[in-house]
Amino acid sequence: MAQKPSIPKGTRDFSPAEMARRNYIFNTIRDVFRLFGYNQIETPAMENLSTLMGKYGEEGDKLLFKILNSGNYLAGVDPNLLNEEAFTKLTPQISEKGLRYDLTVPFARFVVQHRNDIQMPFRRFQIQPVWRADRPQKGRYREFYQCDADVVGSDSLLNEVELLQLIDEVFRRLKIRIAIKLNNRKVLAGIAELIGAPDKMIDITVAIDKIDKIGIDKVNEELADRGLSPESIAALQPILQIDGTIDERLAKLETLLAPSEIGSLGVKELREVVSNTIALGLDATLDLDVSLARGLNYYTGSIIEVKALDYAIGSITGGGRYDNLTGVFGMPGISGVGISFGADRIYDVLNGLDLYPADLGASAQVMFINFGPSEATASLKVIKQLRAAGISCELYPDAAKLKKQMNYANTAGIPFVALIGESEAAAGTLTLRNMTAGTQATLTPAQAIKEIKG
Amino acid sequence: MAQKPSIPKGTRDFSPAEMARRNYIFNTIRDVFRLFGYNQIETPAMENLSTLMGKYGEEGDKLLFKILNSGNYLAGVDPNLLNEEAFTKLTPQISEKGLRYDLTVPFARFVVQHRNDIQMPFRRFQIQPVWRADRPQKGRYREFYQCDADVVGSDSLLNEVELLQLIDEVFRRLKIRIAIKLNNRKVLAGIAELIGAPDKMIDITVAIDKIDKIGIDKVNEELADRGLSPESIAALQPILQIDGTIDERLAKLETLLAPSEIGSLGVKELREVVSNTIALGLDATLDLDVSLARGLNYYTGSIIEVKALDYAIGSITGGGRYDNLTGVFGMPGISGVGISFGADRIYDVLNGLDLYPADLGASAQVMFINFGPSEATASLKVIKQLRAAGISCELYPDAAKLKKQMNYANTAGIPFVALIGESEAAAGTLTLRNMTAGTQATLTPAQAIKEIKG
Numbered sequence: 001m002a003q004k005p006s007i008p009k010g011t012r013d014f015s016p017a018e019m020a021r022r023n024y025i026f027n028t029i030r031d032v033f034r035l036f037g038y039n040q041i042e043t044p045a046m047e048n049l050s051t052l053m054g055k056y057g058e059e060g061d062k063l064l065f066k067i068l069n070s071g072n073y074l075a076g077v078d079p080n081l082l083n084e085e086a087f088t089k090l091t092p093q094i095s096e097k098g099l100r101y102d103l104t105v106p107f108a109r110f111v112v113q114h115r116n117d118i119q120m121p122f123r124r125f126q127i128q129p130v131w132r133a134d135r136p137q138k139g140r141y142r143e144f145y146q147c148d149a150d151v152v153g154s155d156s157l158l159n160e161v162e163l164l165q166l167i168d169e170v171f172r173r174l175k176i177r178i179a180i181k182l183n184n185r186k187v188l189a190g191i192a193e194l195i196g197a198p199d200k201m202i203d204i205t206v207a208i209d210k211i212d213k214i215g216i217d218k219v220n221e222e223l224a225d226r227g228l229s230p231e232s233i234a235a236l237q238p239i240l241q242i243d244g245t246i247d248e249r250l251a252k253l254e255t256l257l258a259p260s261e262i263g264s265l266g267v268k269e270l271r272e273v274v275s276n277t278i279a280l281g282l283d284a285t286l287d288l289d290v291s292l293a294r295g296l297n298y299y300t301g302s303i304i305e306v307k308a309l310d311y312a313i314g315s316i317t318g319g320g321r322y323d324n325l326t327g328v329f330g331m332p333g334i335s336g337v338g339i340s341f342g343a344d345r346i347y348d349v350l351n352g353l354d355l356y357p358a359d360l361g362a363s364a365q366v367m368f369i370n371f372g373p374s375e376a377t378a379s380l381k382v383i384k385q386l387r388a389a390g391i392s393c394e395l396y397p398d399a400a401k402l403k404k405q406m407n408y409a410n411t412a413g414i415p416f417v418a419l420i421g422e423s424e425a426a427a428g429t430l431t432l433r434n435m436t437a438g439t440q441a442t443l444t445p446a447q448a449i450k451e452i453k454g
Numbered sequence: 455m456a457q458k459p460s461i462p463k464g465t466r467d468f469s470p471a472e473m474a475r476r477n478y479i480f481n482t483i484r485d486v487f488r489l490f491g492y493n494q495i496e497t498p499a500m501e502n503l504s505t506l507m508g509k510y511g512e513e514g515d516k517l518l519f520k521i522l523n524s525g526n527y528l529a530g531v532d533p534n535l536l537n538e539e540a541f542t543k544l545t546p547q548i549s550e551k552g553l554r555y556d557l558t559v560p561f562a563r564f565v566v567q568h569r570n571d572i573q574m575p576f577r578r579f580q581i582q583p584v585w586r587a588d589r590p591q592k593g594r595y596r597e598f599y600q601c602d603a604d605v606v607g608s609d610s611l612l613n614e615v616e617l618l619q620l621i622d623e624v625f626r627r628l629k630i631r632i633a634i635k636l637n638n639r640k641v642l643a644g645i646a647e648l649i650g651a652p653d654k655m656i657d658i659t660v661a662i663d664k665i666d667k668i669g670i671d672k673v674n675e676e677l678a679d680r681g682l683s684p685e686s687i688a689a690l691q692p693i694l695q696i697d698g699t700i701d702e703r704l705a706k707l708e709t710l711l712a713p714s715e716i717g718s719l720g721v722k723e724l725r726e727v728v729s730n731t732i733a734l735g736l737d738a739t740l741d742l743d744v745s746l747a748r749g750l751n752y753y754t755g756s757i758i759e760v761k762a763l764d765y766a767i768g769s770i771t772g773g774g775r776y777d778n779l780t781g782v783f784g785m786p787g788i789s790g791v792g793i794s795f796g797a798d799r800i801y802d803v804l805n806g807l808d809l810y811p812a813d814l815g816a817s818a819q820v821m822f823i824n825f826g827p828s829e830a831t832a833s834l835k836v837i838k839q840l841r842a843a844g845i846s847c848e849l850y851p852d853a854a855k856l857k858k859q860m861n862y863a864n865t866a867g868i869p870f871v872a873l874i875g876e877s878e879a880a881a882g883t884l885t886l887r888n889m890t891a892g893t894q895a896t897l898t899p900a901q902a903i904k905e906i907k908g
Contacts (some may be wrong), residue, residue: 004783004784005505005563005566005567005783005784006502006505006567007497007498007500007501007502007505007563007567008498008500008501008502008550008551011498011499011500012498013495013496013497013498013564013567013568014495014496014497015495015568015571015572016493016494016495016578019493019494019495019496020494023494034815034818034846035841035844035845035846035847036841036846036847036848037817037818037821037846037847037848039470039473039816039817040470040473040474040477041467041468041469041470041473042467042468042473042476043461043467043468044461044462044465044466044467044597045465045499045553045583045585045597046461046462046465046519046585046596046597047461047462048460048461048462051459051460051461062524062525063524065500065521065522065524066521066522067519067520067521067522067553068519068520068521068522068545068548068549070516070517070519070587071516072538072541073541074537074538074540074541074544075538075541077538079537082536082537083528083533083536084526084528084529084531086528087526087527087528087529090528091522094522095522096462097462099499099521109459109461110467112459113459113460113461113467114467114469117469118469119862119865119866121850121851121852121862123848124470129499131499131500133524142500143498143499143500151851154851154852155852156824156851156852158824158830158834158849158851159851161834162834162849162851165834165838169841276831276834279831279835280834280835280838281838329458329459330458330459361488362493363491363493364488364490364491367491370610370612376612377730377733380612380615380616380619380730380734381733381734384619384734384735387489387490387623390489391489392488392489392490392491393489393490393491394490394491394577395612395616396575397575397605397608397610397612397613397616398575398608398609398610408573408575411573412573
């Protein structure tokens with residue numbers, strides 16, 4: 001009985017045309033990672049649940065895909081746990097492994113596990129899929145790729161400067177105009193201190209992070225709901241209203257945060273990153289945004305976010321500095337900074353703005369028509385010569401009607417069709433048809449190679 | 455409390471040096487797939503268990519990694535199934551998805567699911583990891599990559615001829631000397647018919663497949679155990695003892711199998727593949743092996759297997775023709791042929807024979823020494839010029855002791871170190887040290903680019 005085939009919701013198949021576009025993105029990012037001296041690693045899709053649990057908050061734990069133990073997973077399980085109510089307690093008994101949720105925790109685990117084999121500062125990149133049991137919706141998938149670059153073992157802000165250059169180069173190559181937004185967790189701590197609510201930093205940042213979405217009035221309402229006093233909220237307003245050029249903003253922020261030691265340090269760090277970056281030059285727009293908070297519970301210094309200027313979509317790249325990523329695995333005091341490119345959103349931006357190069361090579365360059373056994377044999381010999389010259393070729397495998405074969409080449413977007421009939425086979429030539437121009441000529445294999453390459 | 459980090463048994467982390475070697479293999483295979491007109495697809499890591507179950511035999515079903523349903527997976531489950539004895543019945547109630555076991559079944563599912571969007575013949579390649587809950591042992595992993603190329607929708611034997619050329623090209627590029635063994639399932643059917651045991655084809659092929667491992671006497675014993683009559687076993691001997699050149703073997707096989715229609719067809723198919731392949735030329739040794747049976751329950755025509763000539767390891771590539779891969783998903787009558795490269799074994803062969811190219815680019819080409827903030831800023835400007843010329847660079851992020859920085863470059867295998875101190879910064883030059891030759895010179899950035907590229 002035949003099944004109607006489908007795939008799990010939130011997952012995707014990628015066709016050759018989609019793969020060509022995705023590879024264009026991944027190859028661009030990979031090339032730039034390498035150009036900047038990052039080295040690739042890969043980690044397994046499955047990690048021990050003990051590595052993953054508790055790293056992404058309570059909600060994250062629920063979104064982990066857990067793998068059922070092999071064999072009789074119920075053997076030896078406490079029978080009291082075998083009921084609906086006890087399922088959360090049963091889970092660790094029947095599942096020891098889960099699919100990775102991001103690349104950051106596996107990277108931290110990697111650094112600690114291989115601490116004796118790697119040297120610091122360790123610059124790594126990693127491009128692999130991650131899995132989240134999130135509710136699927138437009139632009140949100142249960143399997144998607146992350147493209148991460150991190151340096152650990154160095155607290156130099158030059159790493160931030162380099163990462164901003166790297167971001168700039170990736171999007172310059174992809175021809176996406178971007179704004180890079182900067183902030184610093186220490187500035188957020190300084191703000192909380194300044195307005196007399198140092199213990200409310202998380203509440204403040206969670207609320208002000210939404211300023212772009214909900215506006216200042218709603219943010220102030222939320223701050224009140226979160227227990228901020230009217231005085232604190234009033235004191236916050238000048239900071240939220242800082243404007244001007246990036247230098248002017250830094251100067252105003254410096255003055256405002258002068259009473260806070262940590263806030264001043266944050267401004268100093270921002271200034272160092274900004275001045276070095278401006279000295280080197282940047283295609284992107286560089287912007288300071290004190291409301292930027294992303295991933296707060298984990299970043300401790302610089303916070304970086306990238307938005308496309310010409311396409312409305314969320315952040316397409318983000319990152320920041322963390323001071324204790326490996327602490328949970330027993331290796332404290334390692335500072336690092338990293339960024340993550342959102343390949344799926346970048347894909348949407350490139351599609352939306354139609355920014356892909358004309359020829360992404362989703363098909364062979366030449367298809368040879370099959371006129372029958374002896375012509376096919378002659379074709380295969382010429383194909384061998386063309387391939388040796390680096391030209392991708394395929395032979396239509398069956399001696400089908402010419403029209404059918406031509407249709408195939410046309411639909412596949414193959415730019416050249418080669419015909420070797422009886423006379424070409426006898427003369428050692430081929431008739432090469434340019435499918436775009438509609439022209440054709442009878443050529444020697446050497447001439448054909450020149451024509452196709454030119 | 456710190457965890458001692460580890461990864462699930464049978465899985466691996468890959469270091470930058472290992473990734474460089476693996477990428478060399480994957481890139482070589484991918485380049486050749488493209489050169490031969492195969493187009494890339496990707497499918498999700500997770501498939502519905504209904505897609506996977508029953509496709510790999512009873513043993514295969516057990517080796518599937520199954521994913522626990524999200525949320526309260528016990529809600530609504532029959533309480534009678536919540537005990538040790540019932541676990542096989544419970545599994546489908548609490549798990550709907552599994553990790554892919556190979557690339558073939560997901561490919562068949564893809565073809566049927568997207569039948570209206572793809573055109574036949576469909577030539578696809580796919581390079582992705584697969585997962586099997588096998589007992590880990592030397593060279594056998596629970597997560598490993600497969601590199602598959604298949605053509606479906608054509609029964610032309612020219613596809614086999616092309617795949618043999620493709621195999622030859624991959625191993626020529628990797629510099630691994632190989633023998634390609636050929637057989638045909640129809641020959642196996644013919645043999646069974648000939649010796650009067652047509653219903654015993656599976657038993658015969660399973661037994662004779664082991665001839666290389668256990669020898670002819672043990673094979674004959676096993677044939678007897680499997681119910682073959684002494685007459686049948688005696689009749690089989692001349693076939694197992696066929697020798698000579700590939701042409702001589704084909705001739706002898708043709709004579710011996712003349713009484714069997716299907717056997718004769720198998721010989722004819724083999725002859726067509728062999729003669730076309732020899733006409734095109736092959737670096738590899740081509741061999742006929744009537745004991746070759748791999749994946750019998752699935753191949754229906756050609757059977758292909760590749761062995762390394764200079765390194766003792768199992769088959770490093772294999773494949774064959776199947777006539778009904780998509781039938782189980784409701785699309786009968788689609789013939790296809792495919793091959794699968796075993797990346798992990800190829801990795802072992804290349805390691806064992808030390809066949810990797812000298813420079814696999816596992817590190818940056820140049821590391822810039824950090825002498826302090828102003829020199830670092832000057833360095834970053836030169837680095838930007840070098841990167842624009844395509845040279846991968848990194849700046850040591852901290853102004854550590856020179857010896858420490860040099861050690862880092864040395865250990866990382868970085869071929870050039872650049873020094874920009876006060877005088878170089880003032881002069882707009884850099885001192886470039888060739889770490890292999892031990893020489894150094896003070897150069898302009900343009901001269902340095904020439905030196906590094908030359």
